[in-house]
Amino acid sequence: MSVFTAAADQSICAPLPVLGKDVTVPLVTGGEVTYAALDYAASAPALQRVWDDVAAYAPYYGSVHRGAGYLSQLSTDLFESSRVTVAEFLGCREGDQVIFTRSTTDSLNLLAAAVPADCQVFVFETEHHASLLPWRDARVTYLNAPRTPAQAVATLERALADRDPYGPALVCVTGASNVTGELWPVKELAAAAHAHGARIVLDAAQLAPHHPVDIAELDVDWVAFSGHKLYAPFGSGVLAGRSDWLRDAEPYLAGGGASRKVARRTGGGVDVEWHTTAARHEAGSPNVIGVYSIASACKALTEAGFDSLVAREQQLVSEVRAGLAEVSEVKVLSLFGDDAPRVGVISFVVEGWNSSHFAAALSAEYGIGVRDGLFCAHPLVRTLLGSDPQDVGECGAPEAEPGEKSLNAIRVSFGAGTPDEHVERFVRAVKELVSEGAQWKYRTEDGRCVPDRGTAQH
Numbered sequence: 001m002s003v004f005t006a007a008a009d010q011s012i013c014a015p016l017p018v019l020g021k022d023v024t025v026p027l028v029t030g031g032e033v034t035y036a037a038l039d040y041a042a043s044a045p046a047l048q049r050v051w052d053d054v055a056a057y058a059p060y061y062g063s064v065h066r067g068a069g070y071l072s073q074l075s076t077d078l079f080e081s082s083r084v085t086v087a088e089f090l091g092c093r094e095g096d097q098v099i100f101t102r103s104t105t106d107s108l109n110l111l112a113a114a115v116p117a118d119c120q121v122f123v124f125e126t127e128h129h130a131s132l133l134p135w136r137d138a139r140v141t142y143l144n145a146p147r148t149p150a151q152a153v154a155t156l157e158r159a160l161a162d163r164d165p166y167g168p169a170l171v172c173v174t175g176a177s178n179v180t181g182e183l184w185p186v187k188e189l190a191a192a193a194h195a196h197g198a199r200i201v202l203d204a205a206q207l208a209p210h211h212p213v214d215i216a217e218l219d220v221d222w223v224a225f226s227g228h229k230l231y232a233p234f235g236s237g238v239l240a241g242r243s244d245w246l247r248d249a250e251p252y253l254a255g256g257g258a259s260r261k262v263a264r265r266t267g268g269g270v271d272v273e274w275h276t277t278a279a280r281h282e283a284g285s286p287n288v289i290g291v292y293s294i295a296s297a298c299k300a301l302t303e304a305g306f307d308s309l310v311a312r313e314q315q316l317v318s319e320v321r322a323g324l325a326e327v328s329e330v331k332v333l334s335l336f337g338d339d340a341p342r343v344g345v346i347s348f349v350v351e352g353w354n355s356s357h358f359a360a361a362l363s364a365e366y367g368i369g370v371r372d373g374l375f376c377a378h379p380l381v382r383t384l385l386g387s388d389p390q391d392v393g394e395c396g397a398p399e400a401e402p403g404e405k406s407l408n409a410i411r412v413s414f415g416a417g418t419p420d421e422h423v424e425r426f427v428r429a430v431k432e433l434v435s436e437g438a439q440w441k442y443r444t445e446d447g448r449c450v451p452d453r454g455t456a457q458h
Contacts, residue, residue, distance in 0.1 A: 012308060012315060013305065013309060013311075015312075015416065015419050016304055016309075016417050017047065017048035017049070018045040018046060018048060018231065018417030020035065020037060021034075021045075021417070022034065025367045027365060027366070027367060028440050028453070029364075029440065033366070034367065034421075035369065036366070036369065036425055038368055038412045038418070038422060038423075039369050039370055039411075039413060040344065040413040040414050040415045041178050041206060041229070041371070041411060044417070045231065046231055046232065046293070047231040047232075047296075049296060049297075050232050050293050050297050053292065054289055057078065057289070057292060058289070060074055061075060061288065062075040063075065063285060064076040065257065066256075066257075075288055079291055079292070082291045082294065085299060086298055088298075089213075089298035090213055090214065090223055091213075091215050091216045092215055092216075092240055093216050096215065096240060096242065097242075097277070098240045099240070099246070099281050100286060100291050100294075101237040101239055102235050102237055103130075103226045103228070103236075104128075104131075104205040104225055104229075104237055105226075107237050107239035108130055108134045108172070108239075110239055110246075110252045110281055111201055111245075112135050113252055114248075114252075115137075115170055116168045116245065119138045119139070119167065120140075120163050120167060120168070120169045120198075121135040121138040121139065121140045121141070121169070121170045121171075121172065122141045122159055122163075122169065122198070123135065123142060123143065123173075124143045124145065125142050125143065125144060125145055126383075127172065127203065128174065128178050128375075128377050129376045130203065130376070131172045131173075131201075138170075141159055143156065145335060145379075145380065146335070147335060148337075149184065149185040152184065152185060153185055153188045153189055153192055156171060156189055156192050157195075160196035160198055161196065165196075168199070169196070169199070170198060170199050170200070170201065171189065171198050173189050173201075173202060173203065174205075174206065175204045175207030175208075175211075176206040176207040176211075176343045176345065177335070177345070178205065178206045179375050179377050179380050179381055179384070179409075180333055180335055180336075180340075180345065180346075181206070181342035181343045181344060181347075181413075182334065182340045182342045183340070183341045183342060183343070186220065187217075187218050187219065190220050199221040199242070200220050202220045202222065202223045203224055204223050204225040205224070205225050205229050206343060206345060208223075208229070209229050209415055210309075210343035210344065211306060211310060220241070221242045222240065222241030223239075225237065226238075227293055230294060230297045231297045232294045232296065233290075234289050235290055236290025236293065246278075246281060247276045247280065251274055251281055251283060252281040253283040255283035256284065257283045257284060257285075258275055258279060258280050258282065258283035259273065259274055259283075261273040304416070309416050312416075313343065313344045313414070313415060316344060316423050317342060317343075317346070319424075319427065320346055320423055320427060321338075321346065323426075323427030324427070327350075327430060327434050329351040329434050330348050330349075330350055330434070331350075331351070333347045333349070333381075333385070333409060335380075335384070343415075344414040344415050344418070345413040346413070347375070347381075347384075347411040348409060348410055348412075350430075353434075355373075355408040355410045356372050358372070358410055360448070361440070362426070362429055362430075364442075364451045365433075365438065365440060366425060367425075368422070368429055370411060370412045370426075371411045373408050375411055381407075382407065385409065387407050440452070
């Protein structure tokens with residue numbers, strides 16, 4: 001795990017400027033407060049640097065790759081230089097491809113469409129649905145949730161040792177859990193995969209915004225992540241890594257840009273020659289602004305210095321965990337235990353509270369945005385809550401009434417743009433809600449717990 005550990009003597013930087021830092025929201029109890037955005041694990045606010053870069057480019061926007069005009073050529077240069085920036089950010093090896101997609105989900109579905117027909121896929125039940133579900137056309141082995149990093153490696157090694165040794169195999173694993181924030185032993189899992197002739201793809205959606213991700217250092221075959229978690233809006237993502245399976249697969253989308261030559265056959269139909277580069281899987285007009293925003297975010301995080309960013313985030317993690325530990329009714333969810341290294345993602349439940357009710361009160365009475373539910377990781381959350389991982393659940397609030405126990409959880413998440421005050425307010429709000437209760441009455445509406453307007457609790 002040392003590759004993810006920040007040096008203890010690194011200086012702690014100030015929060016990076018983000019959009020929305022001065023937005024105020026109304027409180028149901030009266031007045032307004034600066035919004036505390038503590039849902040980074042869903043979508044992080046855009047860095048001001050990213051927004052400024054995009055605004056400066058926007059007047060020069062043009063269609064890429066196939067235009068003779070100046071703006072088209074400029075946009076093409078910007079698009080392709082962004083690919084180089086992302087490759088450098090990820091430590092890509094010679095021959096690796098960087099493919100631009102819509103999101104981590106899109107990236108992993110692209111890879112799933114490119115795996116050989118007889119591929120065996122190994123994935124832990126602890127994965128986000130983006131990496132748990134795409135492998136519909138492969139033979140999939142779902143591995144039980146490990147309780148230590150060493151157990152994760154041992155579980156994978158046993159499963160790989162029992163597989164058919166003659167066919168292709170792929171391991172899919174997260175870098176940091178979107179539920180617990182815990183870091184997974186990626187380098188060790190990669191070594192186990194390669195020792196058994198398998199390849200490995202890293203879901204870095206929650207890792208890349210918080211820690212450096214180096215493909216060569218981790219020795220993974222592919223990395224997938226999303227721009228909207230990396231402080232870059234506009235619906236963009238990345239799949240980066242080995243080119244061979246991607247080059248040999250049918251294009252993810254058939255259309256312009258993916259094709260090099262198209263000709264009618266004498267007897268009807270068409271013959272197509274597809275690109276063998278990243279363009280093979282980037283058909284259609286690409287999201288140039290989204291791609292550029294990712295490159296801008298990569299530069300901003302690199303220039304800020306990941307060691308300093310990690311050091312500050314770990315300070316916030318410690319403050320939140322220490323505050324929650326003072327409330328006996330709060331149970332923090334964890335696979336690997338209290339000492340496991342983690343990013344700024346913490347999920348918990350509160351005894352005697354419906355999770356949707358608690359999250360609604362944080363928002364309505366304190367101006368704090370967190371998330372409640374199963375976080376698109378249903379089997380993992382069910383396991384952590386002591387429920388049957390096969391139970392059916394929904395990504396969102398249950399239909400339970402406020403105050404009823406629920407099998408959902410609350411997630412607080414933060415990162416490079418989080419001010420100290422937001423974390424301090426969150427810890428204070430948790431303590432007050434648990435000790436004093438909500439100040440307002442709430443009701444369930446369309447599956448969400450919402451304030452009952454005009455009805456104070458006391």
